[in-house]
Amino acid sequence: MKSSVIVFPGSNCDRDIAVALEKMQFKNQMVWHKETSLPKSDLIVVPGGFSYGDYLRSGAIAGKSLIIREVVKAANSGCLILGICNGFQILTETGLLKGTLLRNKKLKFINKDVHIKTMNNDTKFSNKYKKDQILKINIAHNEGNYFTDTKHLEELNKENLIIFKYCDEKGVVNDNSNPNGSLENIAGIMNSNKNILGMMPHPERMVDDLVSNKDGINLFSSLIN
């Protein structure tokens, strides 16, 4: 499997993603945002960070960058796209994923390990997890409060496009286990073609017991399954 990680000024999770992908034997390439073409890729990752210093809105400027036009083209022809944290915000700004990420309800930057529940394991990104499996994954964001219109929310539920929801350690999904005010505790969604996943938690930070846990690794092993 070949992968590309897009690097913007202000990206800061790009190396972590590369390490996780290489651990899974991906042939990975880093692609600078000023490039106008992409190497042939089975997977494109838009990493976390603070692209362009979060100017205007998180992800807004990156969403109009040169390389993103190529990412949109690749996405529309079926390439797998993974957007994590700021990457998720960028994907919503491009329109590849619907909805948007508002400021956290309590107006605080949150950096902590939270629990998320695997709502759908029948996808390219989650097939190595069990349905309802609870994962402990780090979140680190100021704008992670997912919001969308009622019609799209119905579509997400009907088509099973909500892949991860915030929960507590026992798997209970409610307001108490919602760290940022996200609609229906949404932590990660897919598009209706199911080739694009956007999520706020950082699976790439959870691939080694030495630094955290290995709860994130199956997201990457799902992709090569």
Added chain:
Amino acid sequence: MKFSVTVTLKKDVLDPQGKVVQNTLVNMGMNNLKNVRQGKHFEIEINENDHLVAEKKVDEMCKKLLVNLIIEDYKINKIQ
């Protein structure tokens, strides 16, 4: 020609910053305060003499970049 663009969160989108400002103002004794919404302000100068053409261009800038239409409303005013 110069325009001002004001961007605010839509009425049914929670504006926690506006709420905090509102609560603080109430705590400071501004009791008849009804509602506060916080937003963004842009001043845009454009090389164009025709008002309608210029405003159309500013509107396009709003739709394509300055405003997230899912959650935000905007108002354009000519200031010069």
